[in-house]
Amino acid sequence: MMVEAVIFDFGGVLTTSPFEAFARFEQECGYPADVIRNTNAANHLENAWAKFERAEIDLDAFDRLFAEESLALGGAAVRGREVLPLLAGDLRPDMVEALMRIGEQFKTGCITNNLPANAIGSQAGRSLYVAEVMALFDHVIESAKIGLRKPDPRIYQMMTEALGVRPERCVYLDDLGVNLKPAREMGMTTIKVTNAAQAIAELETATGMKLS
Structure with a gap:
């Protein structure tokens, strides 16, 4: 396969996963283990999280609906x-370096839910590095701006059209299997990211580039 484009998720790929922060928070607050992840995963196309990422509800509604869902599913009302x-999450410098090298030879895109x-409030430092990394991509698709989110197949199609490539000429990286499935079904080579070293090794195999 001749690769023409590499497409990245952002959180959990170019930054560390929030799952560890979820676990610490649950333990500190005495909430059931994995209540946040389980609430996110249940009815994942139409739950509070999905609606918020598509900008269909505001912060107040998300706060209330997430508490209702977490109480029903996990027995604890966790406020959104x-x-x-x-x-x-924290930026993964080695992944950003890999992105920069890949951008010298291939088209690059980012699809992020x-x-x-204004949802998280003022985080100037985080916003700065997010903006700097986002500027490295040829094209970025953000769920909250277009009203679609992964794993809706249309969002992947939008990216391939924007980059002018066929899906079978793309590599796609994400930390969630549910988001990789539609890309794989379209013909993309997919990489499930568990850590930076593993992701970079698989990227080297897929692209033929030396990235580490």
Whole structure:
């Protein structure tokens, strides 16, 4: 396969996963283990999280609906506002370096399920590095701006059309299997990211480039 484009998820790929922060928060608050992840995963196309990432509801509605869902599913009413600050992961410099090298030879894109710009509040430092990394891509698609989110197949199609490539000429990286499935079904080579070293090794195999 001749690769023409590499497409990245953002959180959990170019930054560390928020799952560890979720686990620490649950333990500190005495909430059931994995209540946040389980609430996110249940009815994942139409739950509060999905609606917020598509900008269909505001912060107040998300705060209330997430608490209702977490109480029904996990027995603890976790407020949506409590969860949002946990999303800010740390940048993975080696992944950003790999992205920069890949951009010298291939088209690059980012498909990210994100939240409305004012959802998490003022995080100037985080916003700065996010903007700097986003500027490295040829094209970026943000769920909250277009009203679609992964794993809706249309969002991947939008990216291939924007980059002018066929899906079978693309490599796609994400930390969630549910988001990789549609890309794989379209013909993309997919990489499930568990850590930076593993992702870079698989990227080297897929692209034929030396990235580490």
